[in-house]
Amino acid sequence: MAVHEHSTAHMDCDNCPIRHRAVCARCESDELDALNAIKYYRTYDVGQTIIWSGDHMDFVASVVEGIATLSQTMEDGRTQMVGLLLPSDFVGRPGRDHAPYDVTATTQVTMCCFRKKAFEEMMLRTPHIGQRLLEMTLDELDAAREWMLLLGRKTAREKIASLLAIMARRDASLKPQGAAGQVVFDLPLTREAMADYLGLTLETVSRQISALRKSGVIQLEGKRHVVVPDIDRLLNETGDDADGGFFG
Amino acid sequence: MAVHEHSTAHMDCDNCPIRHRAVCARCESDELDALNAIKYYRTYDVGQTIIWSGDHMDFVASVVEGIATLSQTMEDGRTQMVGLLLPSDFVGRPGRDHAPYDVTATTQVTMCCFRKKAFEEMMLRTPHIGQRLLEMTLDELDAAREWMLLLGRKTAREKIASLLAIMARRDASLKPQGAAGQVVFDLPLTREAMADYLGLTLETVSRQISALRKSGVIQLEGKRHVVVPDIDRLLNETGDDADGGFFG
DNA sequence: CGCCCAATTTGATTTCGATCAAGGTCAATC
DNA sequence: GATTGACCTTGATCGAAATCAAATTGGGCG
Numbered sequence: 001m002a003v004h005e006h007s008t009a010h011m012d013c014d015n016c017p018i019r020h021r022a023v024c025a026r027c028e029s030d031e032l033d034a035l036n037a038i039k040y041y042r043t044y045d046v047g048q049t050i051i052w053s054g055d056h057m058d059f060v061a062s063v064v065e066g067i068a069t070l071s072q073t074m075e076d077g078r079t080q081m082v083g084l085l086l087p088s089d090f091v092g093r094p095g096r097d098h099a100p101y102d103v104t105a106t107t108q109v110t111m112c113c114f115r116k117k118a119f120e121e122m123m124l125r126t127p128h129i130g131q132r133l134l135e136m137t138l139d140e141l142d143a144a145r146e147w148m149l150l151l152g153r154k155t156a157r158e159k160i161a162s163l164l165a166i167m168a169r170r171d172a173s174l175k176p177q178g179a180a181g182q183v184v185f186d187l188p189l190t191r192e193a194m195a196d197y198l199g200l201t202l203e204t205v206s207r208q209i210s211a212l213r214k215s216g217v218i219q220l221e222g223k224r225h226v227v228v229p230d231i232d233r234l235l236n237e238t239g240d241d242a243d244g245g246f247f248g
Numbered sequence: 249m250a251v252h253e254h255s256t257a258h259m260d261c262d263n264c265p266i267r268h269r270a271v272c273a274r275c276e277s278d279e280l281d282a283l284n285a286i287k288y289y290r291t292y293d294v295g296q297t298i299i300w301s302g303d304h305m306d307f308v309a310s311v312v313e314g315i316a317t318l319s320q321t322m323e324d325g326r327t328q329m330v331g332l333l334l335p336s337d338f339v340g341r342p343g344r345d346h347a348p349y350d351v352t353a354t355t356q357v358t359m360c361c362f363r364k365k366a367f368e369e370m371m372l373r374t375p376h377i378g379q380r381l382l383e384m385t386l387d388e389l390d391a392a393r394e395w396m397l398l399l400g401r402k403t404a405r406e407k408i409a410s411l412l413a414i415m416a417r418r419d420a421s422l423k424p425q426g427a428a429g430q431v432v433f434d435l436p437l438t439r440e441a442m443a444d445y446l447g448l449t450l451e452t453v454s455r456q457i458s459a460l461r462k463s464g465v466i467q468l469e470g471k472r473h474v475v476v477p478d479i480d481r482l483l484n485e486t487g488d489d490a491d492g493g494f495f496g
Numbered sequence: 497c498g499c500c501c502a503a504t505t506t507g508a509t510t511t512c513g514a515t516c517a518a519g520g521t522c523a524a525t526c
Numbered sequence: 527g528a529t530t531g532a533c534c535t536t537g538a539t540c541g542a543a544a545t546c547a548a549a550t551t552g553g554g555c556g
Contacts, residue, residue: 072397074487080400082393093386100390127375134382137389138341142348144392145330149320151399152328152447156543191504199400204543206505223504223551239322404513439534452513454535471521471534 034126038118044068044105051091051103059113060092066109067188070101071196081196083140086170090136094120107188151199154239159198160208161237164218168228183228212237282374286366292316292353299339299351307361308340314357315436318349319444329444331388334418338384342368355436399447402487407446408456409485412466416476431476460485 041064044050050068051057063085070083070091082101085091091103094116114122123130150162171185178184187194191209195202212218217234219227228234289312292298298316299305311333318331318339330349333339339351342364362370371378398410419433426432435442439457443450460466465482467475476482 070393072393074397074401075489076487078401078487080397082396095383096386101393123379124375127372127378130375130378130382131371134378134385135343137382137385138344141385141389141392144389144396145318145320145349148330148392148396148399149322149328151396153322153326190502201544202504203506203545206503207543210505239324239326241323438532449514450534451515451536455513458535 034122035114038122039112039114042111042113044109044111046105046108048105049102050105050109050111051099051101053099053102055099057092057097057099058116060090060094060116060119061111061113063087063089063091064110064112067106068109069104069106069193069196071104072101079196080199081193082144084197089140090133092116094123094133106193156198156200156204156208157211157237158239159200160194160205160212161217161234162240163194163198164212164226164228165231165234165238165240167226168231168234172231179229181230181232183231185226187224187226282370283362286370287360287362290359290361292357292359294353294356296353297350298353298357298359299347299349301347301350303347305340305345305347306364308338308342308364308367309359309361311335311337311339312358312360315354316357317352317354317441317444319352320349327444328447329441330392332445337388338381340364342371342381354441404446404448404452404456405459405485406487407448408442408453408460409465409482410488411442411446412460412474412476413479413482413486413488415474416479416482420479427477429478429480431479433474435472435474 042061044066053072065087068085068091069081070085071079071081073079085103091111092099097116123133150159154162167185167187168183172183189197191202191205194200195205198205200208209218209220213220217228217230217237219229221227290309292314301320313335316333316339317329318333319327319329321327333351339359340347345364371381398407402410415433415435416431420431437445439450439453442448443453446453448456457466457468461468465476465478465485467477469475
């Protein structure tokens with residue numbers, strides 16, 4: 001029975017890293033049952049704010065489907081995106097009860113939520129979960145630092161190319177691509193959201209995308225559908241080390 | 249005897265968060281002995297590179313004394329600082345064996361190092377350590393995100409004011425200050441290092457510091473010694489929310 | 497279908513910070 | 527006490543991105 005419950009539970013939350021990777025993977029069904037008992041799902045519409053900065057947060061959550069952003073806004077309205085949440089990413093911090101950032105749904109988003117108190121108790125009993133969370137947090141920190149290099153030192157063109165490369169990489173790992181070196185994907189962000197990601201204005205984003213199109217590095221179909229005929233040409237525009245093994 | 253050993257060990261590594269906060273605080277001397285058995289100290293001179301990006305790393309470490317920086321450099325030499333390590337900060341990542349960033353000593357630095365393999369085994373046996381590390385990593389992630397807002401959206405003047413406020417805050421928490429609202433400290437960074445922190449050139453850093461001096465927000469004695477006569481005036485220049493409780 | 501509105505593109509101009517180029521300061525060393 | 531060299535300041539100019547201001551596109555809806 002334990003095995004059967006296990007595989008059922010597996011289906012309904014495929015992307016939840018807490019259960020799926022740290023617990024499920026080891027088939028420890030007691031833990032799984034405990035997690036199932038304290039979790040619930042919520043869905044948010046495009047553009048909906050999931051959490052306001054400063055809000056009391058009594059849950060932690062994991063993105064099951066869709067894309068959400070973390071962002072910070074200054075009094076005068078300047079905003080900077082500081083996190084991009086993709087399926088399997090985790091939000092919320094055990095041991096802190098007010099949200100430090102706005103969390104907004106960029107597409108329709110489904111979250112797998114755990115009541116914070118119960119989750120914290122769970123963590124104490126189950127070292128796997130804490131370890132998995134540490135690993136994920138360290139990955140996020142590495143990503144944040146890469147992002148800092150982009151914000152502080154890259155040109156507008158390099159910023160755009162880097163963002164496109166990130167999107168391309170993500171999608172390339174999901175679906176096998178056609179011709180060698182070709183990658184096709186849809187931008188999940190508006191020009192304004194891209195600007196907030198990159199520390200630019202939306203006009204500059206638009207101009208640089210046009211420039212990359214004109215120089216043949218990318219092709220656009222509509223506003224959001226991107227064809228990258230030769231991924232290496234795009235990578236050459238990012239300013240990053242040429243011989244990265246991302247698409248190798 | 250256990251008590252005596254405890255307090256001795258306490259003395260020689262006051263700032264090590266792993267032992268001091270996570271283990272020592274609970275007076276669990278078995279754990280303490282185990283940590284003592286796998287640790288060693290190293291000292292680095294001003295300007296010395298502690299770790300090169302890409303190096304094999306067989307240790308993790310904690311800063312005992314001094315200031316070190318994490319930074320990333322692009323092929324053409326553009327450099328962005330991505331971390332500032334102060335006493336009690338941790339470097340290195342369990343489960344990864346190549347360093348992702350350059351680590352450089354900005355002042356003379358003493359590190360308390362633990363052999364990575366032994367440290368990892370220790371973590372498995374001692375949940376406190378992993379929990380403490382998670383907490384520290386989450387704090388670093390928050391700091392990185394604050395820093396992203398600075399890099400992406402603040403003006404040069406706001407960037408300088410923010411950096412000065414960070415330094416002032418750090419020093420104000422160490423020593424009690426004289427007149428109400430007055431803070432005095434020494435800059436531990438060269439103009440170039442400040443520029444790398446802020447995503448500016450050193451000339452812009454110099455000009456903006458001069459501008460803050462001319463407008464009376466700060467006073468300089470020599471190049472590095474800073475007097476902030478009214479901390480609120482400095483905070484008003486940072487662009488951050490006015491009513492932060494840092495110095496309250 | 498045609499209207500509407502948000503998203504995007506494009507153009508003209510300005511501005512902030514980068515770049516290039518001298519000087520200045522100060523502590524260490526001969 | 528002159529010389530050196532690292533660090534810092536200041537000035538002049540340039541240029542990339544911001545800002546201000548219209549168009550244009552295209553999907554959704556009455």
